Amino acid sequence: MKKTSATAGAGGPAPASGPTTRRRQVGFRLQALRKAAGLSAEEAGELAGISKATVSRYETAKGNVRWNQVDHLCRAYNASDDERAAPVELAKNSKVTDAWWVSQVSSMPSDLGMLIALESEAQRISQFASSVVPGLLQTHDYARGITATPGYEVAPDDLAALLNTRMQRQTLLRRDAPPRYRVILDESVIRRAVGGPTVMAAQLDHLLERAEDPDITIQVLPFARGAYSGALSGFITIGGPDPNLDVVYTETISGSLYLEKPEELTMCAAAFEYLLGEALPPNSSAEMIAEVRKQHLKSEE
Known part of the structure; x- marks a missing residue:
């Protein structure tokens, strides 16, 4: 592609x-x-x-x-x-350039604006998703399905802008020199029917398509591996040529956090490597995603 x-x-x-x-x-x-x-x-x-x-x-x-x-x-x-x-x-050379998000950043939550800025300059991104498909891999209908869940408060007038921003972020992975993107999905992510079976099946099709990109690796952490260390929530590590400047982004029920202290980076890097070792290889992960896709469609019959 x-x-x-x-x-x-x-x-x-x-x-x-x-x-x-x-x-x-x-x-x-x-x-x-x-x-x-x-x-x-x-x-x-x-x-x-x-x-x-x-x-x-x-x-x-x-x-x-x-x-x-x-x-x-x-x-x-x-x-x-x-x-x-x-x-x-x-x-x-530190002034902001004409990236797509610059004209929109004033209307974004500050945490989201910073995340997009860091993503746009990344050479590598590693992500563990514990509950939903990462924003960089979501379909439009799946993203809309998330906003329809109870407790997700977004004004109707803001919904279109939010979804447009979510889709715009994904152009990062299709540019001429994309970052290396490694993703680990907890099995619950592919089984949770966000938006209904049809929307979920289309989302899993999209994951299988994106997994064919040589710059993207998608792996599933199966239930069979049991509980993982520390009951980790999802996190993203965004980095460039200097690991000292890596940033970890994570979301909690009360807001978002950016971690960049050396000990925090070391802890998150070790956690990702541990999860990587527990996750299925890419080919086996694709097979599981394809099988779960069939199960979603069958549940609608």
Whole structure:
């Protein structure tokens, strides 16, 4: 299947890193330099002539970055020319581009806007889905079925925009240089009849089709494997060339969380590898999905 660009007006492969990733790289490097210099954020700000709040904002990748202030900070940290060159160059190219979601981000929940920004710049995505098919693999009817479930509150006027955003996110996997996408589905995901048997059968057909893409791997964690460690909820790990800048996104009943501390990344990476070892191989997973699809259709007879 031919992949199309996911960036409006671009037409070519996505860059190795986008504005959100660049700002995070700037922050990561600045924080490392500051700690190596033995300075607090307040001391660094005084030496560079900027506020403590700005130092903190740069290190946590909140908002736009001024390259000249990054340069001042690097000099305050006595960074070498080589150490200074990288964050300054990243800062010069850290402004948001014309990706499809930029014009819509003001109307999105902030957590969703950040997720889409990170996805758009990812080189690899690993996901464990414990209850529903991941948004990147949902059909339109399946996504609509989720919004119809009790407790899922979305205003009718917002429904079309929400579904359109969900479908737009999926262009990420069809662009010229897509991320490597690895997905583990708990068996309950393929058995839960969201939207009814016909909608669910079509959704499973879609999973089988997407699994043929060489950049996408879909595996099922069967009930037969028993309970998995820690009764894990679903999570997504989004990354690029530097594993230190990976981000884990997870949803809870009270909201969404972004995890990026080294110990959190290590824990989530170990959990995914454990689940990968418990899941069926891709071919066996496809066979199970095809069989469960037949069962959904039969239940409608």
